[in-house]
Amino acid sequence: MSTKVKTRHQPHASLGERRGAGLYVLEIVAILIFILFMMPFVLVIINSSKTAKEIINSPVALPEYWGQIWTNVVTIFNNPSTDYLGAFIDSTIITVLSLTVITLFSAMCAWALVRNKTKWSTVIFMFFVAAMVIPFQVVMFPLVRWFKIMGDFIRLPLLGTYHGITFAYLGFGASMTIFIFHGFIKGVPLELEEAATIDGCSQTRTFFEIVIPLLQPTIVTVLILNGIWIWNDYLLPLLVLGSAGAVQTIPLAVTAFAGSYLKQWDLILTSTLLAMIPIIVLYLFAQKYIIKGMVEGAIK
Amino acid sequence: MKRRGIVDFLFIFPTAFAFLMVIIVPFFMGIYYAMTDWDGVKTVLNWVGFKNFTGMFSEPQFIYSFQITLLYTVINIVLVNIAGFLMSLLATSRVKGRNFYRAGFFVPNLIGGIVLGYIWQFMFNNVFVDMGKAMGLAAFQTSFIARKETVIWAMSVVNTWQYAGYIMMIYVASIQSIPDSVMEAANVDGANYITRVFKIMMPMMASAFTITIFLTLTNSFKQFDLNATLTNGGPAMLYMGKAVRASQLLAMDIYRTANQFNLMAPAQAKAVVFFVVLVVFSLVQVYLNKRREVEA
Numbered sequence: 001m002s003t004k005v006k007t008r009h010q011p012h013a014s015l016g017e018r019r020g021a022g023l024y025v026l027e028i029v030a031i032l033i034f035i036l037f038m039m040p041f042v043l044v045i046i047n048s049s050k051t052a053k054e055i056i057n058s059p060v061a062l063p064e065y066w067g068q069i070w071t072n073v074v075t076i077f078n079n080p081s082t083d084y085l086g087a088f089i090d091s092t093i094i095t096v097l098s099l100t101v102i103t104l105f106s107a108m109c110a111w112a113l114v115r116n117k118t119k120w121s122t123v124i125f126m127f128f129v130a131a132m133v134i135p136f137q138v139v140m141f142p143l144v145r146w147f148k149i150m151g152d153f154i155r156l157p158l159l160g161t162y163h164g165i166t167f168a169y170l171g172f173g174a175s176m177t178i179f180i181f182h183g184f185i186k187g188v189p190l191e192l193e194e195a196a197t198i199d200g201c202s203q204t205r206t207f208f209e210i211v212i213p214l215l216q217p218t219i220v221t222v223l224i225l226n227g228i229w230i231w232n233d234y235l236l237p238l239l240v241l242g243s244a245g246a247v248q249t250i251p252l253a254v255t256a257f258a259g260s261y262l263k264q265w266d267l268i269l270t271s272t273l274l275a276m277i278p279i280i281v282l283y284l285f286a287q288k289y290i291i292k293g294m295v296e297g298a299i300k
Numbered sequence: 301m302k303r304r305g306i307v308d309f310l311f312i313f314p315t316a317f318a319f320l321m322v323i324i325v326p327f328f329m330g331i332y333y334a335m336t337d338w339d340g341v342k343t344v345l346n347w348v349g350f351k352n353f354t355g356m357f358s359e360p361q362f363i364y365s366f367q368i369t370l371l372y373t374v375i376n377i378v379l380v381n382i383a384g385f386l387m388s389l390l391a392t393s394r395v396k397g398r399n400f401y402r403a404g405f406f407v408p409n410l411i412g413g414i415v416l417g418y419i420w421q422f423m424f425n426n427v428f429v430d431m432g433k434a435m436g437l438a439a440f441q442t443s444f445i446a447r448k449e450t451v452i453w454a455m456s457v458v459n460t461w462q463y464a465g466y467i468m469m470i471y472v473a474s475i476q477s478i479p480d481s482v483m484e485a486a487n488v489d490g491a492n493y494i495t496r497v498f499k500i501m502m503p504m505m506a507s508a509f510t511i512t513i514f515l516t517l518t519n520s521f522k523q524f525d526l527n528a529t530l531t532n533g534g535p536a537m538l539y540m541g542k543a544v545r546a547s548q549l550l551a552m553d554i555y556r557t558a559n560q561f562n563l564m565a566p567a568q569a570k571a572v573v574f575f576v577v578l579v580v581f582s583l584v585q586v587y588l589n590k591r592r593e594v595e596a
Contacts, residue, residue: 023393023394023395026390026393026394026395027395027396029390030390030395030397030398030401033387033390033401033405034401034404034405037404037405037407037408037461037465038404038407040408040416040419040420040423040461041407043419043427044419044422047422055426058430059422059426059427059430060427060430060431105314105315105318106315108311108312108314109311109312109314109315109316111311112307112308112309112311112312113312115308116305121312124312124316127319127324128319131323131324131327133578133579133582134323134327134575135518135522135571135574135575135578136522137522137524137551137554137555137571137574137575138327138330138571138572138574138575139322139323139326139327139330140326140571141333141340141558141567141568141571142325142326142327142329142330142333142568143322145329145340146321146325146326146329150321167318167321167322168318168322170314170315170318170319170322171319171320171321171322171323172322172323174315174318174319175319175323178315203304203307204307207311228410231412232411232413232414232415232525233412234412234413234414234524234525234528235524235525235555251412251414251415251525254414254415254418255414255528255529258418258529265422265426268418268422269418269419269422272415272418272419275411275412275415276411276415279410279411280407280410283407283410290406290410291402291406291469294409294466294469295466295469295470295473298466298470298515299470299473299511
């Protein structure tokens, strides 16, 4: 399937084609579904602006004083047991590092695999593709032990560190990322690269100055797919970083926080709100790319 | 040309090395560990053969988790795809602001299961119960996630809410790739809307259905995050005369076996079975759908 999500599309023979009562009903249905979809988010905002007592009195009533949300946010940031701000910084570092490493190395790998046509490159590519069926559950426990063994061997701990988890994300992200790059590079004509080689351009320079710019739309897709996965990921950070390690991510901080403030919904909901804000803000700015990236990633 | 080979090797090496160390080696270690007495502590492991594999099938919690995971997967394949498909019809209709709706329906999918689990725990335990009391609806007054009969359905509702917008976008892309001329021809022939959806659109979207059913299948079968924070496996119930956790799906059962009871080798054996079942289901699904695609 080589479909592209068109942003502006003149619908053909579609639902509500005849203007009139039918279309009117359809518009009401759409609004109702939309409200239903947004309800949980609205309730999070409402209840993040309440005290615990107000929530117990009524979880659906509007807050008495909207400014309460700042009090809740400050309480969370000052909470000694979970370092929320630290988790935010760590999540950002891990996501940025992993995205850089996955995108750069996978693009290099995919390009070399496409351009170097030998039976080895085919075999390696097949391995990457076949591994996509391996669920995380089947490798997660041995991985922790293996990381411990490797860390002891190189005298540089991999568990609980930025470089350890980045290395893990490179391994887990490689299959799909290479698959997407591979598919795209196959369609790029060789002539351009050949011309560069004839002009005396080295292979490395050809890659960085000619191939990378051509890959740009695919790079955006790959960044979005991997970025949303890594930012929200829970099990891998839980196993590699641990729930009480020095390096924490946002999902780990949210669970730690909710675990220590049992049923204190004013604070738990505020913490979920804080966790959602970065992605929602990004989505507001890059909505078109995000939808396109995630859909194309699935279709390919 | 020798130089070219060296550069290619250097380009392939970093990713291939990480892939080898993070997936391939642990994968084979895992298959080996599943046949040992690994407990997470001891360094010398003893071979025990298939003991861990036969053991899990006499464990009520595992048998129960297996069954509800299958049930949960089937429910979700049906719910998510029907919801996503209907929403895609709406999002390609002449409704005003359809791009806005598309973008809105997609939002839950951007947020992780961990965060959504807490939000919906609040919805089920507080909001719905409160509304039930205010409106005198008996069915709502006990939380849906506190009852063993409803907890799987409650989780499915949340999963549908989270995932339907994503599946919708795949359908939207597929609908837009149907040539206008085909739909117009059907229109001229006097086929009504329902007929066109079933007889023309859906057959032409066969490859999209293969993708969406595959995605919903693997996503529900591997469900963990939402399970962990929405219900944490609860409530307790009786099964085969033993107390089991009514909403503990397989992924969570594997994690708890290792984490709660330190039974690393039995947990690893469960994970291997989990892997085999997932691969068989995915392959059968893709095979059946591909065959249907050809017929259509």
